[in-house]
Amino acid sequence: MAKLCCGVDFGTSNSSVAVSENGAVRVLDIDHLNDSPKSLPSLLYMSSEGETIVGRAAANAFIERNVDREVILQQVDLGIDIEGYVASEPDKSDGYRPPEDGGRLREAVRAHATVEVNSPGRLFQSIKSSLRFKDFKGTEVFGQLYQIEELTAMILKPIKEAVDALAGEPVERAVFGRPVHFSMRPGEDDVAEERLRRAAELVGFKDVTFFFEPVAACVEYAIATDRKQRLMVVDIGGGTCDICVMEFGGAHGAAERLAESRILGVAGVPIAGDAIDKEMIRAKVFPCLGSKSRYGPSKLPMPQHIYNAIIDWQNLYKLNTEEIINWLIATEVSSTQPEAIRSLRTLIQRNYGYPVVRKVESAKKLLSTEWEANLEIHKEAIQISEKLGRTEFTHIIEPTLDDMFASIDEAEQVAGVKSEDIDCVLTTGGTSLIPAVRRMLATRFGAEKLLHRDTFTSVATGLAVVSQYA
Numbered sequence: 001m002a003k004l005c006c007g008v009d010f011g012t013s014n015s016s017v018a019v020s021e022n023g024a025v026r027v028l029d030i031d032h033l034n035d036s037p038k039s040l041p042s043l044l045y046m047s048s049e050g051e052t053i054v055g056r057a058a059a060n061a062f063i064e065r066n067v068d069r070e071v072i073l074q075q076v077d078l079g080i081d082i083e084g085y086v087a088s089e090p091d092k093s094d095g096y097r098p099p100e101d102g103g104r105l106r107e108a109v110r111a112h113a114t115v116e117v118n119s120p121g122r123l124f125q126s127i128k129s130s131l132r133f134k135d136f137k138g139t140e141v142f143g144q145l146y147q148i149e150e151l152t153a154m155i156l157k158p159i160k161e162a163v164d165a166l167a168g169e170p171v172e173r174a175v176f177g178r179p180v181h182f183s184m185r186p187g188e189d190d191v192a193e194e195r196l197r198r199a200a201e202l203v204g205f206k207d208v209t210f211f212f213e214p215v216a217a218c219v220e221y222a223i224a225t226d227r228k229q230r231l232m233v234v235d236i237g238g239g240t241c242d243i244c245v246m247e248f249g250g251a252h253g254a255a256e257r258l259a260e261s262r263i264l265g266v267a268g269v270p271i272a273g274d275a276i277d278k279e280m281i282r283a284k285v286f287p288c289l290g291s292k293s294r295y296g297p298s299k300l301p302m303p304q305h306i307y308n309a310i311i312d313w314q315n316l317y318k319l320n321t322e323e324i325i326n327w328l329i330a331t332e333v334s335s336t337q338p339e340a341i342r343s344l345r346t347l348i349q350r351n352y353g354y355p356v357v358r359k360v361e362s363a364k365k366l367l368s369t370e371w372e373a374n375l376e377i378h379k380e381a382i383q384i385s386e387k388l389g390r391t392e393f394t395h396i397i398e399p400t401l402d403d404m405f406a407s408i409d410e411a412e413q414v415a416g417v418k419s420e421d422i423d424c425v426l427t428t429g430g431t432s433l434i435p436a437v438r439r440m441l442a443t444r445f446g447a448e449k450l451l452h453r454d455t456f457t458s459v460a461t462g463l464a465v466v467s468q469y470a
Contacts, residue, residue: 004019004021004163004166005019005175005467005468006163006171006175007020007177007465008156008175008200008205008460008463009213009457010042010152010156010196011042011128011238012126012128012129012272012273012274013238013273013430014039014041014042014237014238015039015155015156016030016038016039016457016459016460017030018460019163019167019464020465020467023468025464025465027460028163030055030158030159030162031057033060034056036456038456040054040055040159041055041056041059042126042128043055043056043125044151046121046122046124046141046142047061047065047120048119055158061121065120065121066119066351067351067354067355119142122141123314123354125314126239126274127151127152128152128196129274131152131192131195132182132185132188132191132270133188134187134191136148138151139151149198149199149202150199150202152199153202156199164204172205173205173467174205174208174209175209175211175463175466176197176200176209177210177212177459178210178211178212179240179242179268180212180213180240180242180243180266180268181268181270182240212263213459214233214235214242214268215462216459216460216461216462216463216465217428217458218426218462219261219465219466221426221451222257223258223465226251226257228249229247229248230245230246230247230421231244231247231248231422231425231426232244232245232422232425232426232445233425233428234408234428234441235427235428235459236272236427236429236431236432236437237272237431238273238431239270239272239273240271241269241271242267243266243268243408243410243411244263245265245411245412245414249261254465255469258465258469264416265410265411265416266414267408267410267411267414269407271403272429272431273364273430273431276364276397277357277364279399279400280393280396280397281311281356281360284386285356285375285377285384286307286310288340288386289340289347290340290341292337293335294335294336295336296331299336302331306324310356313356313357314353316347316351316353319348320349325345325348328344332345339381342381343382346381346382347379347382350379350380352379352382355377359377363375364393365430367390367393367435368434373388374387397436398436401436401437405440408444422445422449424449425441425451427450427452428452428453428455428458428459429455430455432452
C-alpha cells in the first residue's frame with residue numbers, strides 16, 4: 001500500500017489532483033495540452049472507432065472532426081411496440097354520446113428514433129452536473145451502452161494514472177471533493193455521491209472518503225498560519241456555488257490546526273458558471289440568430305425550442321432534419337430578419353454549436369480583466385459581431401448572481417454569524433473572478449477581507465491535506 005495521500009477535485013468544468021507525502025503537498029500535472037497543466041478540463045470524447053480522449057485533447061478532437069461537416073440523420077426502428085391511442089373525428093350530431101375513454105382506440109405504435117449515422121464521435125462535458133439525475137443512468141454511444149459512472153471513470157483515469165506513477169504503485173485511498181449540494185431535490189444528492197464513488201472505484205480507488213469542497217479550500221489556506229480566525233470560502237466554479245464558514249484556533253501545525261477547527265455552516269446551490277454562459281447566449285447570440293424575428297403573413301414569433309437546442313449544443317444535430325431545414329429556408333423568405341435566419345440554418349447544418357459556446361465562454365473570461373469584450377463569430381453565413389461591456393454583462397447575469405448570493409445569507413444564518421464577524425473571505429473557482437461577483441463581495445465584507453486562492457488547485461490541495469488524517 002502506498003504511503004502517499006491523495007485528494008481529488010472532480011469538477012464540472014475542470015478537475016485537479018494533489019498528493020501529500022511527509023507533510024509536503026504537491027499538485028500534479030495531468031494535462032500537458034491545457035493552458036494550466038495542473039488542471040484537466042472535464043471533457044470526454046468518444047470516437048466511432050472506440051477511441052476515448054480526455055481533457056483539452058477531447059475538445060480539440062471534437063472541433064477538428066465534427067465541426068463544419070455534413071450531418072446525415074436516419075429514422076431507426078427500435079424494435080419495440082408501445083401502446084398508443086388513435087382518435088377519429090368525433091360525431092357532432094346531437095344524439096351522440098361519447099364513451100368514457102373519449103372514443104380513443106388502443107393500438108400498438110412502433111417506436112422509432114432519429115439518429116446521426118455519420119458522426120465521427122461524441123463529446124461529453126459537465127458530466128458532474130448529470131450525476132444527480134436518477135433517470136439518466138447512461139447513454140448509448142455507437143451501439144454500446146455506457147453507464148454514467150463509466151463515463152465519469154474515463155475522465156478520472158488520467159488522474160489515477162498520474163498519482164500511481166508518482167507513487168510507483170497503485171494508490172487505493174483518496175479523499176474526493178463534493179459540493180455542498182449536488183442537487184436541491186430530495187434523494188438526488190445521495191445518488192450523485194454514490195455514482196461518483198462508484199466511478200472512483202472503477203479506476204482503482206478502493207477506499208474513498210468524501211469531503212465538502214469549500215471546507216477543503218478553507219483548510220488549504222488556514223493550515224499555513226497559526227492565527228485564530230473565522231473564515232468564509234466562496235467557491236464558484238462551473239456547476240455549483242458553495243459557501244463554508246469555518247473557525248480555526250491559534251494552534252500551530254496542520255494536525256493541531258485541524259483538531260481545533262470547527263465548521264460553523266455550509267450552504268450551496270447547483271448554479272454557477274455554466275448558467276452564466278447560458279444567459280449570455282440567450283441575451284447576445286439568440287437575437288443574432290433571429291430569435292426576435294417574425295415570419296409569415298401573420299408575423300408569427302420564432303419557436304423558442306429551436307434556440308434552446310443551441311444551448312444544449314450536444315443535441316444540436318437533431319435539428320438537422322430535412323423537415324426543419326426546409327422550414328427554415330421557407331421562413332427566411334418571409335422573415336423580418338432573413339440574414340439572421342440564414343445564420344441559424346448555417347449553425348445547425350454545419351454543427352457550429354460548440355465553437356459558439358466556447359466563444360461566449362472566452363468573452364466571459366475576458367470581462368474579468370477588461371471593461372469590454374468583443375463576441376466575434378464568423379463562420380460562412382454566421383456573421384456575429386457583438387460588443388459586451390461589464391455593465392450590460394452584470395445586468396444579464398444579475399438573476400443568477402442573486403441565486404448564488406442567497407447561499408451566503410443561508411451559510412451565515414446556519415453558522416449564527418454576521419458578515420462583520422468574518423475575518424477573511426477566501427474566493428476560489430473561475431466564476432469568482434467575475435468583477436460583479438468581486439464587487440458584491442467587497443460591498444458586503446470589505447475589499448480588504450477578500451483573498452483569492454488558486455482557481456483550479458486550492459480545493460485539491462486542501463483535500464490532500466485532509467487525506468493525511470482521513
